[in-house]
Amino acid sequence: MTSISQQFGRDEWTRFTPRQKLTRWGTLAGCALAIVWALSSIEVIWAWVWGAPEQIGDLFGRMYPPDPTNLVTILKVLWDTVNIATFATAFAVLLSLPVAYISAQNTTPNRGTLWLGRLILVTSRSVNTIIWALLFVAIFGPGIVAGIIAIMFRSIGFIGKLLGEAIEEIDKRPVEALEATGASRFKVIVYAIIPQVMPTFWAVAILRWDINLRESTVLGLVGAGGIGIVLQGAIDTFNWPEVATILLAIIALVIIGEVISAFLRRRIL
Numbered sequence: 001m002t003s004i005s006q007q008f009g010r011d012e013w014t015r016f017t018p019r020q021k022l023t024r025w026g027t028l029a030g031c032a033l034a035i036v037w038a039l040s041s042i043e044v045i046w047a048w049v050w051g052a053p054e055q056i057g058d059l060f061g062r063m064y065p066p067d068p069t070n071l072v073t074i075l076k077v078l079w080d081t082v083n084i085a086t087f088a089t090a091f092a093v094l095l096s097l098p099v100a101y102i103s104a105q106n107t108t109p110n111r112g113t114l115w116l117g118r119l120i121l122v123t124s125r126s127v128n129t130i131i132w133a134l135l136f137v138a139i140f141g142p143g144i145v146a147g148i149i150a151i152m153f154r155s156i157g158f159i160g161k162l163l164g165e166a167i168e169e170i171d172k173r174p175v176e177a178l179e180a181t182g183a184s185r186f187k188v189i190v191y192a193i194i195p196q197v198m199p200t201f202w203a204v205a206i207l208r209w210d211i212n213l214r215e216s217t218v219l220g221l222v223g224a225g226g227i228g229i230v231l232q233g234a235i236d237t238f239n240w241p242e243v244a245t246i247l248l249a250i251i252a253l254v255i256i257g258e259v260i261s262a263f264l265r266r267r268i269l
Contacts, residue, residue, distance in 0.1 A: 059240065066248060067241035074230055074249050081226035081253065084144055084219065085212040088151030093205050096156045100163035107167055107193065117164070124157025129215045133224040147224035151212050158211075159204050166200035167193060202268045206261050213257040217250050227253075 016024065102108045103117030132150035140146045174192040183191075220228020227250060234242040 062240035063244035065241065066244040067239070068245055070230070070242055071245065074227070074246055077220070077225075077227045077230050078249055078253055080144055081216045082213065084147045084151060084216040084226055085209060088148045088216070089155060089205065089209040089212050091148070092152045092155035092159055092208065093201075095152070096160035096163060099156060099160040100167060101189075103160060103164040104167035106170075106172070107189075117160070121157045121161045121164070124153055124155075125161070126157075127154070129154045130218065130222060133219050133222045137223045142223035142225070144225035147216060147219040147226055150219065150224055151216060154215070155208050155212060159208055162204045163197060163201060166197045170196040203265070206264050206268070210257050210261040214254060217253070 099117050099120050101117075102113040103121055105114065108114040108117065129150055132153050133146060136146040136149045136153075140149070170193060174196070175188055178188045178192050216226050218226075218228050220226040220230070221232050223229070227246060231243065231246045231250075234240075234246060
């Protein structure tokens with residue numbers, strides 16, 4: 001990382017050697033060229049980009065003042081949004097437990113189950129929530145059920161991966177001690193593995209509920225229930241004052257979710 005060069009008859013400290021400097025500048029130049037190539041290939045309409053501030057100002061002007069006329073309906077679908085996030089998180093936690101168990105190298109029964117668990121985790125996390133929602137809306141029809149299942153499928157990979165990593169990092173001594181006494185596999189799991197991963201379990205579950213609360217606000221844009229349905233309807237009818245009210249309600253919901261998550265973390269963890 002450092003070199004000593006002779007200049008003006010004395011030693012002078014430099015942070016990088018000439019080769020390291022050349023590598024760093026070459027990397028920066030490569031990144032700059034990649035950015036320029038990307039911008040030139042995506043066909044950006046720069047007239048729209050430069051006019052965006054004016055359009056944003058005009059849109060905010062149309063939104064003010066917010067219209068609370070439809071507030072009762074907004075609060076109702078906002079509660080549906082909370083239910084989607086809560087039920088989806090609860091189901092995802094239950095389903096992710098066996099997936100985490102078989103995807104951890106120190107608890108999986110065999111290599112086949114290990115790769116099965118890893119496949120489930122990768123599949124769940126590779127598909128965006130909106131894509132899952134589009135799929136399940138096509139299967140179950142528009143509504144809350146499709147939204148719950150979409151959020152649940154997305155959450156299984158997140159929760160299962162973090163719990164699986166927590167299981168792999170447990171202290172092996174309690175497990176070995178119980179196995180030495182002839183305890184069954186079930187007792188080993190209950191008394192040696194679960195107590196060690198329980199803090200991670202609660203932390204991940206609370207975090208995922210907080211994330212799901214945000215993701216469930218946009219599911220209605222594809223017909224999967226929640227506040228997004230009312231938001232899309234207001235946008236389609238150019239009812240910008242009502243759009244402002246809906247956005248304020250979503251912001252309030254997210255803030256309340258943050259407060260609840262912080263409270264639960266302090267009380268449980």
